[in-house]
Each structure stands twice: as structure tokens, then as C-alpha cells.
Amino acid sequence: MAKEELIQFEGLVTEILPDARYRVQLDAGHEIVAYTAGKMKKNRIKTLAGDRVTIEMSPYDLEKGRLIFRHKDERPSSPGGPPRGGAQRGGQFRRR
DSSP states (O other): OOOOOOEEEEEEEEEEETTTEEEEEETTSOEEEEEEOHHHHHTTOOOOTTOEEEEEEETTEEEEEEEEEEOOOOSOOOTTSOOOSOOOTTSSSOOO
16 A cells, blocks of 8 residues: 655745744644754754745645745845855965
8 A cells, every 4th residue: 555645835934833843824824833853953944933944744634734845035135234145265366
């Protein structure tokens, strides 16, 4: 017997809970508790309240899910703030 396919939804993180769990409001209006997937922990991807995320859920339990992807922020960076990214570690030049 084959394993059931996982269902993917998109939503918005509304609250950060202890133990790397998040309360997520799905686009359909349903609210669930999601935990961080292993690859996101391994690559140290941080998730904050207000982030758009993709959730995987089992068709058997629609109250819990696994947070598998954090969507990039579409907001432009503030004009007075520091530039985002592009800075190299250790100064302007790298040693070879």
C-alpha cells in the first residue's frame, strides 16, 4: 500500500511558539500549528511573524503541518537603511 500524498498550502506566520513551532494562518482561513522542517533547521533559515510560508500537511491530520519553505520578502528595502546582502566577510578584498 502506497503512502498518501502530502498536501501543500501557503499561509502567513502569525505567532512564534516554543520548540521551533509556528501558528500559521492559511490562505483558506484555517489556522494550524506547524513545525520547522529538517532542511530549514540544517540551513539555519529563520522564520519571523509576518513571513509567507509553504506548509506540507498530511490528509489525515489537518491541524498540524511542516513548514518547508519561507518565501522571499517582496518589500523593497528602506532607502535610509543599510543595503541588503552583497557585503563580503572580512573587508573589501579577500585573501587567496
